[in-house]
Amino acid sequence: MIRAPGTEDRGAALILAIAFVVMIGTIGAGLAGLITSSANNRVSLQTLRTREYSADGAVQEAVAMVRGLDSDTTASCSAADGTAVSTINSIAIRVDWNAACSIIRNGDGELFVQRNVVFDACEDVGAVCVPSAVIVRAQVNFSDAPSGDVTDTFVQSWSVNR
């Protein structure tokens, strides 16, 4: 571009450049904010899900463990409570279980003992799961045949609390 002699710089190019930079900056900031927000949401959701799935798996592991215990002694309705800690997805989950047995009447009017167990799963902090920290709580029925074998397990309630 040939500039006429004596013509002064009027700053149009600078203004345009500044406007361009501002626009790009704004768009960039908006995009960055959106990406950051989405990433944070994704991380939060993933953390929540991972914790839930870990607790889910830990409860199932504990159910299998209790099923294998002796229903006459360590896993009886009168037995002491139990605890297990599992590390799943790099999260240490503590599961506490307590007997919650009941008597029910079948269709013939006969009464039977039902060995129900409540499982509380929370992140392991080295202490019993407090109610506010329970991630998954489940009540499972173990069908104890007169032979002493567990013939079936049945989930009576399953509550994801956190």
Place this chain on the structure above:
Amino acid sequence: MIANLIRRWQTHVDQPRPDAGFTLIEVLIAVALSSVIAGVTVAAMLTSMNVIDVTTEQITTSTDTGLIASWFYRDAQAAGGTAPATGRPDAETGVSVLHSTAGWQGCVQPGALVVRFSWTDRVASGLDRDVVVTYSLNGTKLTRRQCIDGAIADLVLGGTIADASATCSPDLSCVAAQRVSLQITGVGERIPADHTLTASLRDVAAPLPNSTTSVAAPLVVLVGDGTLCPPIALNGAGATTVIGDVVVSDACGASAVSGDPSRLQPGGSITRISDVADPLEAVVEPDTSCTAAPNPTPLGVSSAADAVIVHPQPVVINSALALQPGRYLFCNGLTLSNGAVLTGTGVTLIVQGGTLRVEAGARADLWAPTTGDLANLLIWVMSSQSLSVDAGPAAVNLRGLLYAPDADVTVHSQLATSLGGLVVRSVTFDGPGTTRLGLPSRPSASLRSPLPPASRAHPSLRSPSSPRAALRRTSSSYRVYPLD
């Protein structure tokens, strides 16, 4: 010619000109080219902006759907449940898509109900929590509200939802549904996002227990206000054999039995349960009322198996009486005195008021109904009292449950007493004779096996040290039961 024009244009360009502007042709060409470029650019920008809008709408709805899904599935999995006291599905919980008060189940929020999930969070301490979760569409906002014992927590799952509806399948009423689907439509006008989320529901219909899958509990001691501890007293000389487990509330602590504990011989174990629930609490009383009218005559006559025969006045039986199948309601007590021989099949004796007395010398051989709401319920004592079943020198065979949740029962066995089961506040066994609790209670003269049938249902015992092994050992002493 073209070459000539180019040559002239080249000459024209090469000539130094003091006024170096653009020619009209150049300007026109530039304008034309610029217009073409600008047109294409604007068109591209408009297209991009349209695509951006549509894509943004779809991504937003998709993000909302992802968030909805993460909550929808966990709520669907939690919905419903089995009532531990009955072993049957809990009718108060589950899924609903009804736009009604029942649909909201108390967890109302602004907007239209899309779907409701409810369940009971069973807590070992017994402080169960009722959880209700509702999904509501208010404008374009889909909100999940969680209500737990009056505490409310809201969570906005989506802000770009134009429509949301849920359906259950295969049962559209959701009562026996196996799946629930949520259809979500985004607010986009040009290409609205449309997603369907389908979640499986847990099967809450557990099979009811029977003698092959569970251990029977013929003796249930509920314990209650005013019960003297321990609630099971073994004061007699004879053994009390229980074909199954003895279940006793732990309200009295670790000591459940007084007297000689060796005389209580359960086939299973003695199980202490915290706050043991009355297993017959749901049984409905007969819809009749006691009046001052005289008793019906003759006694023992019933028009149908489910007919209720009301006896407003006290009843004393001291001779042979055969009861026809039915429900006999005694408003002011029933006494079986010396000389009574009471027989009947498919009968239930309901002592609504007064006392029940089975005196020494009375003889009874009664069978409870085998079907219906009163199945296996032979004697129902509603009032609080001290109840005595005195088998005396004769045999008393009550083939069914003696249900007296507010009574302290004494079973005095002179020779042999056989009961289908006891559900009582407390129980005392005394007398020199034996007592047997559990089904089947009918002894047989042709019994060849040393084991009663119920005991033979326990063939494989895991270890000799198992308490269940005691059943075989103790049951091996069974030879003869009292005959009618």
